[in-house]
Structures are given as C-alpha cells and as structure tokens.
Amino acid sequence: MLRLRPPHFRPGSGYGGGYGDGEDRSALWRTARRLAAERGASIVDEWPMPLLGVDCYVMAVPPSQSLEAVVAQVSRNPAVSWAEPMHLYRGKGAEPIYHDPLYPVQPAAREWRLAELHRISTGRNVRIAIIDSMVDKSQPDLAGQIDTIRNFVTGASSVPEDHGTAVAGIIVARPNNGVGIVGIAPQARLMALRACWQERDEPGMPTLCDDLSLAKALQYAMEHDAQIINLSLSGPADLLLSRLIDIALSRDIAVVAAYDRGTDGGGFPASYKGVIAVVDEAPGPMIPGVAAAPGRDVPTTEPGQRWDVVNGSSYAAAHVSGLLALLRQRTALPHPAEALVLAHPDNAVDACATLLQRPKAGGSGCAQLHEVLLSIANE
Amino acid sequence: MTLESQYRLRGIALTNDEPDARIEFSYDHPSGAYAGVSLIGGETVHDEFRGLGLAAFLGFAEKTASGVSWDLGATISEINLYLHPSLSFMADPPQHAAQTPPYPESQPGSVMDVVHYRADYSEVYGGVSWRETSVYLYASPDYLGESLRTVYLDVTQSFRPIAHVRLYGHAGVLTPFDGSGLSGNDRECYDFGAGTAYEFHHGEIRLAWSDISPQVQYPAGYAQKRSVIIVSVAAFF
Numbered sequence: 001m002l003r004l005r006p007p008h009f010r011p012g013s014g015y016g017g018g019y020g021d022g023e024d025r026s027a028l029w030r031t032a033r034r035l036a037a038e039r040g041a042s043i044v045d046e047w048p049m050p051l052l053g054v055d056c057y058v059m060a061v062p063p064s065q066s067l068e069a070v071v072a073q074v075s076r077n078p079a080v081s082w083a084e085p086m087h088l089y090r091g092k093g094a095e096p097i098y099h100d101p102l103y104p105v106q107p108a109a110r111e112w113r114l115a116e117l118h119r120i121s122t123g124r125n126v127r128i129a130i131i132d133s134m135v136d137k138s139q140p141d142l143a144g145q146i147d148t149i150r151n152f153v154t155g156a157s158s159v160p161e162d163h164g165t166a167v168a169g170i171i172v173a174r175p176n177n178g179v180g181i182v183g184i185a186p187q188a189r190l191m192a193l194r195a196c197w198q199e200r201d202e203p204g205m206p207t208l209c210d211d212l213s214l215a216k217a218l219q220y221a222m223e224h225d226a227q228i229i230n231l232s233l234s235g236p237a238d239l240l241l242s243r244l245i246d247i248a249l250s251r252d253i254a255v256v257a258a259y260d261r262g263t264d265g266g267g268f269p270a271s272y273k274g275v276i277a278v279v280d281e282a283p284g285p286m287i288p289g290v291a292a293a294p295g296r297d298v299p300t301t302e303p304g305q306r307w308d309v310v311n312g313s314s315y316a317a318a319h320v321s322g323l324l325a326l327l328r329q330r331t332a333l334p335h336p337a338e339a340l341v342l343a344h345p346d347n348a349v350d351a352c353a354t355l356l357q358r359p360k361a362g363g364s365g366c367a368q369l370h371e372v373l374l375s376i377a378n379e
Numbered sequence: 380m381t382l383e384s385q386y387r388l389r390g391i392a393l394t395n396d397e398p399d400a401r402i403e404f405s406y407d408h409p410s411g412a413y414a415g416v417s418l419i420g421g422e423t424v425h426d427e428f429r430g431l432g433l434a435a436f437l438g439f440a441e442k443t444a445s446g447v448s449w450d451l452g453a454t455i456s457e458i459n460l461y462l463h464p465s466l467s468f469m470a471d472p473p474q475h476a477a478q479t480p481p482y483p484e485s486q487p488g489s490v491m492d493v494v495h496y497r498a499d500y501s502e503v504y505g506g507v508s509w510r511e512t513s514v515y516l517y518a519s520p521d522y523l524g525e526s527l528r529t530v531y532l533d534v535t536q537s538f539r540p541i542a543h544v545r546l547y548g549h550a551g552v553l554t555p556f557d558g559s560g561l562s563g564n565d566r567e568c569y570d571f572g573a574g575t576a577y578e579f580h581h582g583e584i585r586l587a588w589s590d591i592s593p594q595v596q597y598p599a600g601y602a603q604k605r606s607v608i609i610v611s612v613a614a615f616f
Contacts, residue, residue, distance in 0.1 A: 005407050006448035007508045008440035009515065011417040012381070012401060021537060021545060022576065022583040023405070026615035029580045050510060053442060078409055
C-alpha cells in the first residue's frame with residue numbers, strides 16, 4: 001500500500017481535472033515498480049483506495065524469495081504505508097454436499113442423512129442384482145454405473161424402460177456429476193437383469209414380469225455372486241421362484257421385495273419368509289414385519305436424459321437394497337431381515353442406526369452416526 | 380511533459396490557437412512540502428517555437444485524519460505574448476511591453492513587426508480537497524501585471540467511472556479583489572471546463588472542453604473563441 005500524497009496545486013491542472021491526479025499516480029506506479037524490481041518481483045495488479053489514502057499494488061513474489069521477508073522489507077520503505085501478504089477468504093454459506101441438482105429434494109437426503117451415510121460407506125463393490133425391466137445404462141446418472149446388463153425376457157425388444165431405470169437410479173445414480181440425483185449406494189456393482197417389460201399398449205404402461213423370466217434372472221444373480229437381490233415387484237406365490245429364493249437366503253443373500261398394499265399379506269415375494277418386505281412411507285397404520293422406507297415423491301432417473309418423481313413400494317425397496325449395500329460394505333451381514341433397525345411407531349427404517357448396527361436406545365441413529373463421524377474426523 | 384493543442388489560462392487563449400508544450404519539474408517531500416517549475420513554449424505568430432512563460436510554485440499540502448487535504452502555497456508566473464502591433468494587450472498599454480526588433484517574415488523582401496508583451500504576476504493560493512472534489516482560492520496583487528488585484532475561485536470535480544478513465548468538470552470565477560471593475564465588461568469572468576483523461580502508467584491523454592462567459596475582456600487581442608476543445612498528451616517521468 002503506497003501512501004497517497006495529498007493533492008496539491010500544479011500549474012495548468014485546471015485542464016487536467018483535479019490536482020496532480022495523473023502525475024501522482026504515475027509517480028506511485030514508478031515507485032511500486034522500483035520496489036518490486038529491487039526484489040525480483042513484479043506488479044500484477046493495482047487499485048486506488050482513496051478512502052484509505054493509499055494506492056494498492058499487488059506484487060508477485062518469485063518462489064525463490066521468502067514472502068514474509070519481502071513484506072518486511074517493503075514495509076520499511078517510507079513511501080509504503082504498509083505491506084501484507086494477500087490472504088484468502090472463504091464464503092461461509094453452506095457448501096453444497098452434492099452437486100446434483102435434485103439431491104436436496106431426495107427424501108433420503110433429509111430423512112436418511114445420505115451424505116453422512118456416504119462418509120461411512122458408499123456400497124463399494126457390493127454386488128446388487130435388480131430384477132426388473134430394462135435399465136437405460138446410457139442415462140446420464142447411470143452412465144458407467146451398471147456393471148452388468150442382461151435380458152431374460154423372451155422375444156421382447158431391449159429398449160430402455162421406466163421402472164427398471166427408476167429403480168436403478170435410486171440405488172446407484174452417480175453423485176457429483178452435476179445432473180440428477182445421488183444413488184443410495186453409488187459405488188455398488190449393479191447387475192441390471194431384465195425379467196420384466198413395460199406393456200406399452202396398456203393404459204399406464206404397466207411393468208409386467210413372468211415367473212420364468214424372473215427365475216432366469218434369479219439364477220443368474222446367484223450364479224454371479226449377487227449379495228443383494230432387489231425385487232421391486234409383486235404377484236402370486238410361485239413354487240419355482242420360492243425355491244430359488246430359498247437358495248438365495250441360504251447363501252446369506254439379502255432379498256428385498258416391494259410390499260403390495262392392495263394384496264393380502266403384501267403379495268409375493270414380499271410375503272415370503274426371509275424376504276425383506278418394504279413399503280413406502282405413507283400415512284396409515286404400521287404393517288407388522290414390513291419396513292417402511294422413502295417411497296413417496298422420489299426423484300429418480302428415467303430413460304433418455306430424463307428424471308421424474310415416482311411413488312410406490314418399488315422405490316422404497318430400492319432404497320433398502322441400497323442401504324443394505326452400504327451395510328454390507330461396512331460389515332458382514334447378520335440375518336438380513338434383522339439387519340434393518342426400525343424406528344417406531346411406523347416401522348420406518350432408521351438408516352443411520354442400520355448402518356451402525358446399533359439398535360435405537362434413546363436419540364436417533366443419525367445422532368450416533370454423527371458422533372462416529374466426529375470421532376473419525378478427530379482421529 | 381505535456382503537449383496541448385492550445386495554451387489557455389483560465390479560459391482565455393494566450394496563443395493564437397497554436398499548440399504549446401510544457402515541461403514541469405517538481406519535487407514532493409515526504410513532509411508535504413513541494414516545489415516545482417513549469418516551463419511553457421509554443422508557436423508564435425511567426426510559426427516559431429518560443430518560450431511563452433514559466434510558472435514556479437512552492438507550497439505545503441497535508442491530508443488530515445478526516446480525509447480532507449489542505450494546500451497552501453504561492454506561485455510566480457511569467458507570461459510572454461507575441462502579438463501583431465494591431466492587437467492590444469488588455470485595455471491599457473502594458474507596463475512591461477517591449478517592442479521586439481522586426482521579425483523577418485517567411486516571404487523574402489517584407490518584414491512584419493511583432494510586439495513582445497511580458498506579464499509577470501504572482502499569486503498566493505489555498506485549497507481544500509476531499510475525495511475527488513477540490514476548491515481553491517487564488518489571490519493576486521497584480522494579475523497579469525495590470526495592477527489589478529484579483530481573486531480566482533476554482534472548483535474541480537473528478538470521477539472515475541472505470542479503471543484508467545477519469546472524468547472531470549471545472550468551474551472558475553475571476554473577480555477584482557478591491558471592487559474595481561473592468562470597464563465595459565462584466566465584473567466577474569467565469570470559465571468552465573469538462574473533460575476526460577485516459578491514464579497510462581507513464582502518461583495520459585486528455586480531451587477537454589473549455590468555455591468562458593461572454594462579456595469578458597480578453598487580455599490578449601487574438602481572435603478569441605469562447606468555446607474550444609483542447610487535446611493534450613502528457614508523459615510522466
């Protein structure tokens with residue numbers, strides 16, 4: 001900061017505007033350049049600050065020079081009011097946790113503290129099989145996130161479909177890519193197994209599956225070491241599928257299924273013993289033995305470069321499958337159905353407590369998770 | 380050093396629309412004392428470059444804690460004018476006029492007389508500046524050597540809309556100090572100016588407009604234009 005000299009009379013200044021404007025500024029510039037040159041530095045910026053009575057010059061100090069030493073030397077010059085190193089300041093607005101525009105409206109972001117969960121686990125390398133309709137693997141949020149894609153539907157074209165793409169997005173959507181959402185387990189390895197198809201000729205274009213396609217997909221999933229199988233579907237009980245599910249459960253594979261509120265017992269396979277039945281968190285009475293997870297107004301991926309808001313147990317099941325992937329990365333699963341820590345009175349899944357495998361004992365699981373994160377940060 | 384398209388003093392031309400050059404040497408002491416001299420040269424009626432005058436100044440300026448600066452000083456000026464004999468200087472015959480030897484004209488075989496007038500005068504001044512505004516008052520016991528006691532009030536306002544560009548406006552009024560007037564003319568002589576300057580590190584380019592009130596007695600009998608545009612280029616070393 002070079003001290004401004006007080007303005008004073010100069011002959012002819014009436015046509016120069018002010019007293020000594022140009023002459024004084026030029027003199028200060030020359031002084032600044034000389035000070036910089038004497039120290040092998042250069043002037044990179046300047047700005048008049050008349051309120052402080054100084055002209056500010058920014059000097060770039062070469063790496064070979066000590067910044068502190070140069071500041072001390074320059075400060076001693078009588079023309080210099082003071083010198084200081086340039087400091088860096090940071091905006092204190094809350095930094096966005098994820099640079100995905102729909103993340104703030106994802107129910108899991110708020111209810112499950114997804115960002116905090118991800119500091120513990122992202123589901124890295126946990127193998128999840130979703131048995132569903134065709135996933136759009138080129139959807140911007142899914143590009144590179146699908147480990148395997150197989151089609152077990154006989155005679156159907158392999159065009160991307162809504163339901164499977166939405167379920168896949170909830171589980172593994174890529175974070176921090178500037179678009180869309182954040183998956184619950186973005187680093188899981190997803191097998192997208194098509195056993196269902198979108199019936200485009202019917203009103204509402206429902207997603208349908210047959211037992212043979214589902215059986216093929218279940219077998220493929222187990223043969224390829226899936227650790228979690230997501231079945232966001234419901235239908236009648238089926239012996240073929242039941243036997244395959246038995247094998248999966250015997251191998252400690254978590255089988256997650258959507259609970260159908262319109263069917264007694266929630267439909268198959270949610271009603272099957274050992275299968276984790278999941279319903280969306282909707283107002284209404286608690287359903288014994290059924291976990292409730294975010295499944296209302298969930299933004300997720302759709303084929304093409306689209307995102308949409310979806311509702312239903314299918315998407316609640318996808319949340320739980322993702323959460324189990326986080327848990328599986330962190331620790332070997334105990335009995336899958338009991339791994340979920342439920343928060344009463346509505347059987348809502350406490351994601352934080354589930355990830356920590358700490359049953360609720362006063363306070364929320366996320367408070368406990370926060371303590372864990374603090375201890376990690378302090379280590 | 381400054382080159383300007385016209386030499387004007389408080390709105391009045393002191394050359395016949397001829398350009399001039401100024402060289403100023405000045406020194407500013409850290410205490411606030413300052414001194415300098417400005418030498419002016421320019422084209423005369425004979426298209427010769429001659430010394431048109433000088434101004435020496437000495438003063439002291441200080442900036443207070445409130446941000447207001449004050450400035451006190453004195454200046455001694457010498458002004459040389461080269462006029463055709465038919466042109467007058469001020470209303471009365473100048474006290475310091477001296478006729479120069481005949482100047483050879485460019486056309487061989489003819490000569491033309493030129494009268495060299497010299498007007499020396501001194502002023503004391505005081506001014507205050509705050510931010511980009513300056514107000515100065517000058518008092519002279521013998522303005523332009525015409526035994527005329529005058530005061531001149533000068534207000535200048537600068538403004539920097541963007542980096543390196545300075546806009547400014549100036550208004551001044553010259554009036555006799557002791558109640559005497561200039562016969563046949565308004566007692567006060569007003570001059571105005573506005574302009575812009577583009578600043579470089581080692582100089583600046585200025586474009587200025589200057590005007591003067593209509594009923595004014597011009598000290599030099601040139602074909603005076605009230606309103607003029609002045610272009611100048613300054614280099615600082």
